[in-house]
Amino acid sequence: MLKVGIVGSTGRVGTLLIDDLKNDSEAKLAGVHVFDKLEKDVPSDVVVTNDMKTLMESVDVIIDFSAPVATEELLTQVVENGVRKPLVIATTGFSKHQQNLLVEASKLVPILYSTNMSLGVAVLNKLVSLASKTLSDFDIEIVEQHHRYKVDSPSGTALTLAEHAARARDLDLDSVRVSGRDGDIGARTKDEIGVMSLRGGDIVGRHTVGLYNDGEFIELHHTATARNTFSKGAIKVAKWLVNKEPSLYSINDALGL
Numbered sequence: 001m002l003k004v005g006i007v008g009s010t011g012r013v014g015t016l017l018i019d020d021l022k023n024d025s026e027a028k029l030a031g032v033h034v035f036d037k038l039e040k041d042v043p044s045d046v047v048v049t050n051d052m053k054t055l056m057e058s059v060d061v062i063i064d065f066s067a068p069v070a071t072e073e074l075l076t077q078v079v080e081n082g083v084r085k086p087l088v089i090a091t092t093g094f095s096k097h098q099q100n101l102l103v104e105a106s107k108l109v110p111i112l113y114s115t116n117m118s119l120g121v122a123v124l125n126k127l128v129s130l131a132s133k134t135l136s137d138f139d140i141e142i143v144e145q146h147h148r149y150k151v152d153s154p155s156g157t158a159l160t161l162a163e164h165a166a167r168a169r170d171l172d173l174d175s176v177r178v179s180g181r182d183g184d185i186g187a188r189t190k191d192e193i194g195v196m197s198l199r200g201g202d203i204v205g206r207h208t209v210g211l212y213n214d215g216e217f218i219e220l221h222h223t224a225t226a227r228n229t230f231s232k233g234a235i236k237v238a239k240w241l242v243n244k245e246p247s248l249y250s251i252n253d254a255l256g257l
């Protein structure tokens with residue numbers, strides 16, 4: 001039985017991970033990191049701790065849906081404190097420093113990082129690469145919609161979709177991304193990639209990649225209708241990751257896409 005540890009165990013996705021692991025025949029909950037207090041009941045043999053190193057040493061693999069500072073603490077245990085455990089990282093909104101730390105840690109332990117753990121978005125990324133390259137004259141605009149509690153913007157998924165679009169056109173995303181328009185902004189430039197955010201209600205996650213030209217346009221939509229799409233996806237890739245060599249893996253590696 002694969003022993004799973006959760007970082008972000010009290011969160012929207014973390015609580016679903018606890019439920020999903022109760023019904024899994026190959027993986028079980030072995031430890032949870034709690035920042036404050038765990039309201040949910042867990043079996044008595046589960047390690048409940050606010051110490052990241054203790055959690056990591058109690059499990060076979062970590063699944064992280066938390067906050068950038070918490071993921072940074074996790075990665076620091078690998079890079080500075082010699083802890084060696086495979087990590088599935090789903091948290092979004094990292095700074096450049098945190099992104100670099102993730103790359104450094106992946107030289108020491110296997111890490112699968114994905115801004116979206118759904119199969120649908122994994123396929124959408126591939127469709128976006130194909131469409132952006134083939135429809136090279138079309139303007140690309142991405143819109144993401146999420147629930148009112150989401151704290152980072154644009155979503156990690158929207159940024160990953162934008163990266164696929166930019167790479168397909170040999171563009172540097174940081175130079176061409178536009179994430180707000182207001183006032184006398186002038187006409188749209190050819191290469192810019194718009195990435196816009198809407199927040200409201202209980203929307204689990206919706207991403208639209210539009211490619212617009214004179215006389216026609218294509219819009220590719222993905223909608224997550226249940227949040228456990230992400231928790232179940234993360235457990236699936238954790239099983240795949242656990243015996244891999246240190247490296248930075250994508251969800252496409254795990255799903256064979």
Ligand SMILES: NC(=O)C1=CN([C@@H]2O[C@H](COP(=O)(O)OP(=O)(O)OC[C@H]3O[C@@H](n4cnc5c(N)ncnc54)[C@H](OP(=O)(O)O)[C@@H]3O)[C@@H](O)[C@H]2O)C=CC1
Nearest residue numbers: 008010011012013035065066067070090092115116117230
């Ligand atoms: N890749 C994917 O498929 C998906 C990624 N996400 C991402 O996962 C992350 C979590 O999402 P969600 O569950 O909705 O968020 P929540 O805000 O519901 O949960 C965040 C969790 O992180 C914990 N946390 C916050 N700060 C710290 C800290 N400093 N140290 C330790 N733990 C901390 C919280 O603990 P406490 O409750 O005590 O504050 C809580 O358990 C977000 O970055 C989100 O974008 C979300 C869905 C899918």
Ligand SMILES: O=C(O)C1=N[C@H](C(=O)O)C[C@H](O)C1
Nearest residue numbers: 092115116150155156157205
């Ligand atoms: O915070 C969320 O809820 C989600 N976050 C991820 C992101 O930032 O892309 C994935 C999903 O869309 C839900």
